[in-house]
Amino acid sequence: xxxxxxxxxxxxxxxxxxxxxxxxxxEEILALDHISLRVKKGELFGLLGPNGAGKTxxxxxxxxxxxxxxxxxVIDGYDIIEDPISVRKILGITTGGERTLYWKLxxxxxxxxxxxxxxxSSKEAEERIDYLLNIMDLKExxxxxxxxxxxxMRQKVSIARAILHDPKIILLDEPTLGLDPSFSMFLRSFIxxxxxxxxxxxxxxxxHYMEExxxxxxxxxxxxxxxxxxxxxxxxLKRSVSKNEVLEIKCVGNVENLVGFNAYMENKxxxxxxxxxxxxxxEIMDDVLKIIKEKAKILSVNVKRPTLExxxxxxxxxxxxxxxx
Amino acid sequence: MNSFYNIxxxxxxxxxxxxxxxxxxxxxxYWCIFPIFWAVPFIFQGNALVGGMKSEAFSELTGTAxxxxxxxxxxxxxxxxxxxxYGMSNSLxxxxxxxxxxxxxxxxxxxIPILLGKALNEAITSTIFAISQVFICIVIFGLxxxxxxxxxxxxxxxxxxxxxxxxxxxxxxxxIQIKQSRSLIHTVEYLFYLFSPVRYPVDINPWTKTISLIxxxxxxxxxxxxxxxxxxxxxxxxxxxxxxxxxxxxLIVFGYYIFFYIEKRARKSGIISTY
Amino acid sequence: MKMNxxxxxxxxxxxxxxxxxxxLTYRVDFIRGLFEPLFYVLxxxxxxxxxxxGRYSENLxxxxxxxxxxxxxxxxxxxxxFLETAVxxxxxxxxxxxxxxxIEQVFAAxxxxxxxxxxxxxxxxxxxxxxxxMQSVVIYFIFGLVLDISGILPSLLIIGIMMxxxxxxxxxLSSLVLIFKEGWIISEILYSFMxxxxxxxxxxxxxxxxxxxxxxxxxxxxxxxxxxxxxxGESLGFSVFDAVLRLLAIGVLWVIFGLFIFNIVDRxxxxxxxxxxx
Numbered sequence: 001x002x003x004x005x006x007x008x009x010x011x012x013x014x015x016x017x018x019x020x021x022x023x024x025x026x027e028e029i030l031a032l033d034h035i036s037l038r039v040k041k042g043e044l045f046g047l048l049g050p051n052g053a054g055k056t057x058x059x060x061x062x063x064x065x066x067x068x069x070x071x072x073x074v075i076d077g078y079d080i081i082e083d084p085i086s087v088r089k090i091l092g093i094t095t096g097g098e099r100t101l102y103w104k105l106x107x108x109x110x111x112x113x114x115x116x117x118x119x120x121s122s123k124e125a126e127e128r129i130d131y132l133l134n135i136m137d138l139k140e141x142x143x144x145x146x147x148x149x150x151x152x153m154r155q156k157v158s159i160a161r162a163i164l165h166d167p168k169i170i171l172l173d174e175p176t177l178g179l180d181p182s183f184s185m186f187l188r189s190f191i192x193x194x195x196x197x198x199x200x201x202x203x204x205x206x207x208h209y210m211e212e213x214x215x216x217x218x219x220x221x222x223x224x225x226x227x228x229x230x231x232x233x234x235x236x237l238k239r240s241v242s243k244n245e246v247l248e249i250k251c252v253g254n255v256e257n258l259v260g261f262n263a264y265m266e267n268k269x270x271x272x273x274x275x276x277x278x279x280x281x282x283e284i285m286d287d288v289l290k291i292i293k294e295k296a297k298i299l300s301v302n303v304k305r306p307t308l309e310x311x312x313x314x315x316x317x318x319x320x321x322x323x324x325x
Numbered sequence: 326m327n328s329f330y331n332i333x334x335x336x337x338x339x340x341x342x343x344x345x346x347x348x349x350x351x352x353x354x355y356w357c358i359f360p361i362f363w364a365v366p367f368i369f370q371g372n373a374l375v376g377g378m379k380s381e382a383f384s385e386l387t388g389t390a391x392x393x394x395x396x397x398x399x400x401x402x403x404x405x406x407x408x409x410x411y412g413m414s415n416s417l418x419x420x421x422x423x424x425x426x427x428x429x430x431x432x433x434x435x436x437i438p439i440l441l442g443k444a445l446n447e448a449i450t451s452t453i454f455a456i457s458q459v460f461i462c463i464v465i466f467g468l469x470x471x472x473x474x475x476x477x478x479x480x481x482x483x484x485x486x487x488x489x490x491x492x493x494x495x496x497x498x499x500x501i502q503i504k505q506s507r508s509l510i511h512t513v514e515y516l517f518y519l520f521s522p523v524r525y526p527v528d529i530n531p532w533t534k535t536i537s538l539i540x541x542x543x544x545x546x547x548x549x550x551x552x553x554x555x556x557x558x559x560x561x562x563x564x565x566x567x568x569x570x571x572x573x574x575x576l577i578v579f580g581y582y583i584f585f586y587i588e589k590r591a592r593k594s595g596i597i598s599t600y
Numbered sequence: 601m602k603m604n605x606x607x608x609x610x611x612x613x614x615x616x617x618x619x620x621x622x623x624l625t626y627r628v629d630f631i632r633g634l635f636e637p638l639f640y641v642l643x644x645x646x647x648x649x650x651x652x653x654g655r656y657s658e659n660l661x662x663x664x665x666x667x668x669x670x671x672x673x674x675x676x677x678x679x680x681x682f683l684e685t686a687v688x689x690x691x692x693x694x695x696x697x698x699x700x701x702x703i704e705q706v707f708a709a710x711x712x713x714x715x716x717x718x719x720x721x722x723x724x725x726x727x728x729x730x731x732x733x734m735q736s737v738v739i740y741f742i743f744g745l746v747l748d749i750s751g752i753l754p755s756l757l758i759i760g761i762m763m764x765x766x767x768x769x770x771x772x773l774s775s776l777v778l779i780f781k782e783g784w785i786i787s788e789i790l791y792s793f794m795x796x797x798x799x800x801x802x803x804x805x806x807x808x809x810x811x812x813x814x815x816x817x818x819x820x821x822x823x824x825x826x827x828x829x830x831x832x833g834e835s836l837g838f839s840v841f842d843a844v845l846r847l848l849a850i851g852v853l854w855v856i857f858g859l860f861i862f863n864i865v866d867r868x869x870x871x872x873x874x875x876x877x878x
Contacts, residue, residue: 067870088710099701104625116614117709119607351782362792373802374657382653508628515639525647
């Protein structure tokens with residue numbers, strides 16, 4: 001059974017440009033371009049794509065915070081446009097951004113407030129909050145104001161808030177963004193083991209960390225520039241290019257003469273990274289190195305098995321990550 | 326650092342601040358018009374209480390029976406109070422929100438021309454607002470100002486600004502240190518309303534009269550009203566002018582020391598107010 | 601449905617309690633807020649006294665049937681506070697959530713928007729009630745007030761009816777503030793204008809006739825005059841029954857209009873994705 005059915009979802013934004021006397025230039029941005037997908041009950045589904053791919057827009061549409069221009073989505077039988085209140089009842093959501101809770105209130109007060117909005121009775125709320133604070137290991141600091149919490153602890157409260165009303169379906173928008181590794185590890189294991197495996201929640205998670213998607217998700221959708229590129233399991237995605245190996249060369253200089261090798265180039269600050277997907281890299285290695293050496297200096301040469309990132313590059317021609325290395 | 330360099334910084338600051346204000350055209354229109362509207366209820370109130378636009382009792386306290394121009398002049402000069410109290414501290418608060426405050430405080434130039442630039446910007450904008458308000462007063466309410474009164478009034482306005490911006494610099498310093506300085510500034514504003522003759526003649530009550538003596542705005546209002554409503558010259562009112570001048574000096578020195586004391590402390594403790 | 605109503609009431613109360621908790625963390629602001637209205641009413645009283653040279657105004661008596669300018673002005677200003685509540689308390693509720701960053705979380709919860717707005721209304725009315733009590737006590741000790749005690753209960757009733765329209769205004773403003781960058785100016789302009797056409801420190805008879813006509817559509821006109829009628833015997837140009845009827849009619853109209861605009865804005869921000877931006 002499908003818990004989330006997205007059909008043809010489209011969303012445009014108008015971006016205001018330069019002012020010209022009385023008029024203003026307008027630029028249309030297609031944030032979601034006719035996206036359709038299905039998430040099965042109990043599935044942990046990942047939306048993987050670079051910043052600005054449209055992941056957050058999709059999550060906000062599903063959470064009824066945005067009204068799509070075209071298409072719709074049905075969540076556990078409820079249409080997001082026709083019946084937003086019913087959708088909100090069965091959804092838990094965390095949105096990105098640093099401030100999503102009341103920093104002037106304690107963790108407990110924040111949770112109590114939202115419990116009322118989600119219709120929990122005081123007794124239910126107290127029990128549920130105790131339980132959540134316990135598993136999130138926040139019991140000791142539950143009465144401290146959030147302004148005194150670390151980013152990671154606040155994110156824990158955020159997730160506790162999202163699952164307060166024990167929703168069937170959870171939308172997590174970049175849940176580990178900006179967290180230090182130990183918090184990220186805790187949250188990932190919590191999402192996979194506690195929420196998904198033990199409690200059987202259907203989870204839709206967005207991320208631009210390839211490892212996160214690889215490690216957590218049953219199936220992954222690649223999103224780029226508002227378009228859905230492909231949906232499959234991590235294994236199948238990798239298998240689709242598995243006949244291939246990745247020849248990765250770091251070098252300094254001009255490598256534009258590599259045309260014809262299906263090469264992907266990433267310009268880093270100090271060097272250029274060239275990636276070539278090929279069935280047998282040994283076969284082409286000599287030729288490639290020779291060509292590169294004509295105009296550039298080689299720093300290192302590597303042959304690797306393809307990662308999800310390589311699959312993404314292969315399919316979209318653009319990078320997934322823009323933040324490190 | 327030579328003075329040419331400092332003037333350059335002042336002008337850069339003024340230019341930047343003016344450009345930012347121009348991004349909010351609604352706000353400019355608002356300040357050009359609305360402070361006069363706040364005074365309107367007082368005019369109707371006076372009319373309701375005495376059944377006309379003149380009051381004998383009022384004249385005993387103020388020397389003029391016409392309460393309407395009295396109130397309007399208070400409203401126009403109040404624009405400078407609001408600008409001094411909120412303008413500079415809001416500007417610093419915004420810089421802190423944008424993250425540019427740290428860059429400014431960390432830059433190698435002296436902070437004095439930056440503060441002067443901010444004050445000069447406030448002076449320019451509030452004078453534009455005040456002129457527009459006076460124009461409305463003349464057209465709609467028939468306020469009369471003779472040409473030969475303009476120069477002495479401008480002199481007093483400049484003296485008033487000097488004192489107020491001294492206070493303003495102190496408040497700007499406090500804003501760097503205390504996030505909730507808004508509360509303090511609001512309180513100062515209300516004290517001005519209650520203890521200086523902006524909205525009513527403080528002479529009516531010995532308490533308010535005594536306290537009003539320590540507020541520079543009191544003297545500026547006395548002189549400007551003296552010139553416009555009682556046809557007096559600066560020479561007749563010289564004592565008020567001298568007191569205003571002395572207060573200016575005291576407030577500027579006070580503002581300067583408070584600001585630099587706090588700036589130093591803030592750099593030691595690392596609090597450049599965070600939002 | 602029954603379950604829903606209980607859920608909604610609990611949510612309204614939770615909203616109220618949350619606001620109290622947040623406000624009380626800004627202690628200095630909170631205390632200042634309690635005394636702030638005094639700094640508006642005291643200059644107005646002293647100004648009135650300077651104009652008539654005492655507490656009694658013959659002309660005011662002629663116009664309103666009551667000549668004590670202090671009680672007249674104080675009651676006007678105290679109840680003007682409710683207007684302030686609607687404009688600033690409720691009007692800026694959503695903008696505040698935007699600033700906290702919590703508006704999306706609140707809007708993703710399964711309660712209709714009016715539940716949230718009612719929570720804000722409950723909170724700001726309670727807060728204003730507290731301010732009024734503080735204010736009345738201070739003024740009583742400074743000037744001494746003579747009020748008709750038996751008029752208190754009917755006055756509370758009138759306030760209750762007047763609040764309906766003011767909530768309508770609050771709902772309207774809270775949505776406008778959400779979409780306009782300089783929303784505070786809209787609120788300021790509306791507030792300044794309403795202050796002029798409301799009989800706070802003067803009867804409407806002194807206003808130019810066009811303003812008098814406009815004031816006939818303001819709930820505060822009927823609210824404040826009728827309250828003064830009960831407390832100090834101001835003579836009214838209309839019957840109390842009439843006043844109540846008009847208050848109710850204006851109330852219903854304003855609330856419908858407020859909700860109408862609110863819904864348009866809610867759809868607009870969800871269409872344009874402007875909800876979380878501040």
